[in-house]
Amino acid sequence: MENESRARKITSRISYSFGAFGHDAFYATLSTYFIIFVTSHLFDKDSGGTSAKMIAAITFIIAALRIVELAIDPLIGNAIDNTHSRWGHFKPWIVAGGTIGSIVLAILFTTMGGLNVSNPILYLIVFAILYITMDIFYSFKDVGFWSMIPAISFDSKEREKTATYARVGSNIGQNLVGVVVMPLVLFFSANSNHGNGDNRGWFGFGLVIAVVALISALVVAVGTHENDSELRQNAEKTSFKDVFKVLARNDQLMWMALTYGIYTAGMQLTNALELYYFTYILGHAGQFSLLALINGVIGIVAVLMFPPLAQKFSRRKVFFSAIALMIIALILFAFAGKSLPLILTAAVLFYIPQPLIFLVVLMVLSDSVEYGQLKFGHRDESLTLSVRPLLDKLGGAISNGVVGLTAVLAGMTAGATAGDITSHGQAIFKLIMFGVPALLILIATFIFFKKVKLDETMHAQIVDELEQTWHKHLDTDESMDQIEKEVGADATIDYQAPVSGTLMELDKVNDETFASGKMGKGFAVKPSDGGVYAPFNGVVEATFPTRHAIGLRSDTGVLTLIHIGIGTVDMRGTGFVQYVEKGDRVKQGQELIEFWSPAIENAGLDDTVMVVITNYDKIETLDFTKTTGVVEHGENIAKMSHVDITK
Numbered sequence: 001m002e003n004e005s006r007a008r009k010i011t012s013r014i015s016y017s018f019g020a021f022g023h024d025a026f027y028a029t030l031s032t033y034f035i036i037f038v039t040s041h042l043f044d045k046d047s048g049g050t051s052a053k054m055i056a057a058i059t060f061i062i063a064a065l066r067i068v069e070l071a072i073d074p075l076i077g078n079a080i081d082n083t084h085s086r087w088g089h090f091k092p093w094i095v096a097g098g099t100i101g102s103i104v105l106a107i108l109f110t111t112m113g114g115l116n117v118s119n120p121i122l123y124l125i126v127f128a129i130l131y132i133t134m135d136i137f138y139s140f141k142d143v144g145f146w147s148m149i150p151a152i153s154f155d156s157k158e159r160e161k162t163a164t165y166a167r168v169g170s171n172i173g174q175n176l177v178g179v180v181v182m183p184l185v186l187f188f189s190a191n192s193n194h195g196n197g198d199n200r201g202w203f204g205f206g207l208v209i210a211v212v213a214l215i216s217a218l219v220v221a222v223g224t225h226e227n228d229s230e231l232r233q234n235a236e237k238t239s240f241k242d243v244f245k246v247l248a249r250n251d252q253l254m255w256m257a258l259t260y261g262i263y264t265a266g267m268q269l270t271n272a273l274e275l276y277y278f279t280y281i282l283g284h285a286g287q288f289s290l291l292a293l294i295n296g297v298i299g300i301v302a303v304l305m306f307p308p309l310a311q312k313f314s315r316r317k318v319f320f321s322a323i324a325l326m327i328i329a330l331i332l333f334a335f336a337g338k339s340l341p342l343i344l345t346a347a348v349l350f351y352i353p354q355p356l357i358f359l360v361v362l363m364v365l366s367d368s369v370e371y372g373q374l375k376f377g378h379r380d381e382s383l384t385l386s387v388r389p390l391l392d393k394l395g396g397a398i399s400n401g402v403v404g405l406t407a408v409l410a411g412m413t414a415g416a417t418a419g420d421i422t423s424h425g426q427a428i429f430k431l432i433m434f435g436v437p438a439l440l441i442l443i444a445t446f447i448f449f450k451k452v453k454l455d456e457t458m459h460a461q462i463v464d465e466l467e468q469t470w471h472k473h474l475d476t477d478e479s480m481d482q483i484e485k486e487v488g489a490d491a492t493i494d495y496q497a498p499v500s501g502t503l504m505e506l507d508k509v510n511d512e513t514f515a516s517g518k519m520g521k522g523f524a525v526k527p528s529d530g531g532v533y534a535p536f537n538g539v540v541e542a543t544f545p546t547r548h549a550i551g552l553r554s555d556t557g558v559l560t561l562i563h564i565g566i567g568t569v570d571m572r573g574t575g576f577v578q579y580v581e582k583g584d585r586v587k588q589g590q591e592l593i594e595f596w597s598p599a600i601e602n603a604g605l606d607d608t609v610m611v612v613i614t615n616y617d618k619i620e621t622l623d624f625t626k627t628t629g630v631v632e633h634g635e636n637i638a639k640m641s642h643v644d645i646t647k
Contacts, residue, residue, distance in 0.1 A: 008225065015223025016148070017169035019094070022216020023145055025173035026101065026138070029209045031396050032272050033181055035059065037109060037202045039407035040279070040416070042116055052408045054116065057124055059404025065132045066397035069139065090144040091221045097141025098217025102210035104134035109206030111199065141217065142389065148224065171299040171355075177209065178292025181275070182285050184208055194417050195285050249376065253368040255451035257387050259444045260361045264395035266440030267354060270330070272403045273433040274347060276412055281426060282338050283418030291344055295351045302355040309356070310363075316455055319360045322353030323445045327438060334434040362388065364452060367459040370545065374462050406432045460569045463544055467563065493554055495638035496535045496588060497631045498562050499609045501527040505627065506610065511566045514610045519561065522612035523627065523637070532562055532593040532609070533633045534586040544569075547576035550592055551614075558640060559615045564595050566606040575599025589634050613640070 038058050043051035107130060115123040185197035188204025248254065278288040309318050326349075333346035365388055407413055410425040421429075497503075504524040507515045514524075534552065541559070542551030548568040551561050564576070575596040580586060600607040616622055620641040631637060 012224045013165045015219050017165035019145060019216045019220035019224075020166040020169035021173035021176075022098075022213045022219075023141070023173065024170040025177050025209055025216075026105065026213035027142075028174045028177040029206065030105065030134075030138070031268070031400070033177065033205075033275070034105075034108065035062070035272065035400055035403050035407075036275055036279075037206075039404060039413055040196065041199050041202055042111065043413070050120070051413055054120055054124075055404055055408055055413060058127065059401050061124065061128050062131065062404075063397045063401035065128065065135060066393055066400070069132065069135050069393070087221070090148045091224075093140040093144040094148075094217050095221050097137040097139075097144065098214050100137040101134050101141060102214040102217075104130050104137075105213070106203070106207045106210040108134070109203045145220065148220075167303055168300055171303065172296055175292050175296030175299060178275075179289045179296065180208075181205060181292075182289055186286070196279060196417075250368055250372040252371050252452065252454040253365065253387065255447060256361065256364045256368065256454070257391060259448045259452060260365075260388070261391045261394060262440050262447070263357070263444035264391060265398045266437035266444070267326075268395050268399040269402055269440075270333075270350065270433055270437045272399050273406065273429070276403075276407065276429070277343070277433065280410070280412045280416065280418050280421050281429070282340065282343060284340075287340060291347050294344065294348055298348060298352055299355055302352050303359070306356055306359045310360075314456060315360045315363060318356055319448065320445070322356045322360075323441060325353045326350055326357075326441060330434045330438045330441075334430055364454055366545070367454050367462075370459065370462050370466060371454055374466055402432065402436075456570075456572065460546075460572070463546055463569050466542075467544065467549055467561065467569075493536045493556055493558065493640060494636045495558075495560075495640060496533070497525065497633050497635045497637050498533050498535045498592075498611060499525045499527050499531070500529050500631065500633045501525040501609070503626065503628050503631050503637075504608065506612070509566070509608055509610055510606055511610065514563070514612065519610075520612035520614040521616040521622065522560075522610065523624065524611065525609045525631065527597060527607060527609050528630075530595045530597055531591055531633060532564065532595070534588055534590045534592055535560065535562075535611075537588050538586060540580050540582050540584045540586060540592075543578065543580070543582045545573065546571065547573045547578040547593060548595070550578075550580075552586070556641070557615075558613060558619060561612050561614055562592075563610045563612075564593065564607070565600050566608060566610075568600060568603075568605055568607075571599070571603055571605070574603075 039055050042058075043054055108127070111117070112123060112126060115126065182195075182197070184205040185201040186192055186195070187201070189197040189201030191198045274291065275285065275288050278291075279285040306318070313321075329346050329349035332342065333350065336342035336346050406429060410429040411421055412425070412429070502525065504526060506517070506522050506524050509515050509524045513519055514522075532550070536552070536554040536558065538552050538554040538558075540550065541553045542549075542561075544550070546569050548565060548571065549561060549563040551559065553559050565571075568576075575598075577594045578592070579594070580590075580592050586592065595607075597607045613619065613622065622638065622640045624638045626635070626637040
């Protein structure tokens with residue numbers, strides 16, 4: 001059974017990783033390489049002004065539809081949350097999105113039977129309908145796919161492994177497209193067209209990516225298992241208005257969102273124009289595959305570099321160092337000319353910081369959940385975390401529009417070669433590829449420097465304050481009659497030791513907040529092992545991102561906080577594994593958290609576990625039956641009755 005379970009986990013991770021591979025290969029094709037097909041191959045070079053007008057119209061449609069589609073995303077999230085099927089919440093949308101998105105993508109890489117020339121207006125109408133249809137179903141797949149991580153497993157450790165597999169698959173998928181794009185285009189082309197391929201070649205490339213994306217969606221559906229739970233059910237509807245409401249009132253989220261929105265528009269603009277550089281400046285489109293291959297390798301390395309760098313230097317220092325490297329890369333790229341070694345060096349230096357900056361942004365946005373919770377007394381987790389994909393789409397919409405305009409202004413349209421691009425065209429191109437992104441990135445960095453104050457230290461303080469106030473927001477609105485009906489009028493519970501070790505009096509611990517009794521009545525344990533277990537039957541009422549504490553409510557209304565170590569909030573989860581989430585029902589004796597005492601000791605911290613009853617003043621009877629000596633988890637150490645909410 002254990003081997004079967006392990007095999008199932010590995011199958012799930014690999015399936016999910018392959019899903020991320022196909023998902024990001026699709027996105028890279030849509031966001032970067034489709035616009036190249038539009039500007040360079042969809043229209044004949046003899047079309048003159050008509051070609052430029054059609055390119056401008058298509059890029060405007062793409063940008064406009066993507067911006068409009070932002071308003072639909074919250075509705076998509078609600079639709080997925082409200083989906084109930086034998087396959088779960090997410091899989092139906094992943095398969096539907098993968099199927100429809102793939103079919104439409106393949107169609108978009110065609111002239112639609114020559115409509116682009118014979119009836120341009122009809123082509124634009126059909127194009128707009130197909131594109132918005134594809135983008136909506138892609139969003140269903142995107143939201144459904146990344147929402148699956150919590151549903152695949154409730155084991156925090158397993159989630160981290162699944163997410164790591166997905167990030168690796170995602171990085172490979174995104175960059176492998178760049179490796180194969182020109183070889184596939186040339187392989188399927190009837191005419192090499194100076195190494196740029198033809199329409200048939202680009203359709204072959206689009207079809208291959210579409211098939212891969214479809215297969216990867218089916219693999220996710222077959223290879224992963226969605227666990228049923230009430231954990232992720234949300235009675236509140238997410239709306240476009242609510243997203244901006246959260247932005248407006250959570251200042252740290254707002255400034256980080258503004259920073260990332262400006263930064264990602266500049267970053268995506270340079271990335272989207274790189275193949276144009278290889279095609280129309282260097283004159284060797286096929287050599288772009290070498291850059292994509294290098295980026296694919298270093299992208300994985302950069303992701304793995306982030307945790308040790310952030311731990312040693314802090315996230316802010318990682319962010320500013322990464323930005324400095326990007327600016328250096330842009331300057332080097334701008335003067336690289338036709339030197340392939342310089343071009344590759346500059347492009348690689350520009351790519352290395354991108355995963356690091358993304359992870360810094362992701363951490364700050366995640367931490368702003370607790371910031372908003374402390375500031376407003378309400379946790380807007382789903383709304384807060386929906387901001388990043390919205391900004392990614394907005395940045396992509398802006399960059400797509402600018403790329404199309406740049407291609408027209410620089411003369412990089414159908415039939416053109418590197419020899420056709422004038423010095424004026426090259427100057428315009430370089431200004432938009434390097435100058436505009438550098439300006440946007442510097443503006444974003446200035447905003448981050450001046451306005452984003454939420455770092456590791458501040459977040460640790462916020463979590464510490466939340467620990468001390470979490471129970472204040474848990475007052476029940478049930479009447480005493482309802483509680484007595486549920487648990488019995490004379491209900492009492494045996495409170496079991498959640499940790500094995502040596503009992504200590506609470507006032508002897510080296511933490512004034514707990515020792516003073518401010519947090520409640522209780523006891524402490526010098527642990528002999530690293531397991532934390534539920535002291536009673538109840539519900540998980542509070543978890544913390546640092547995984548060093550947990551709040552529980554018994555079926556009789558008793559609130560308890562179990563806090564592992566002193567100052568361990570600063571470890572930011574290192575050495576802790578959490579097996580349950582807020583909202584989970586737990587049984588007495590069920591393992592909740594596992595921690596590694598050597599990690600706490602290596603950090604120079606005290607591993608004493610403090611256990612308090614926070615609403616002791618509302619409990620009719622509370623008797624500790626054991627206060628000293630060695631105790632084993634599961635051993636009864638207290639007896640208490642239900643909570644009297646009339647007090």
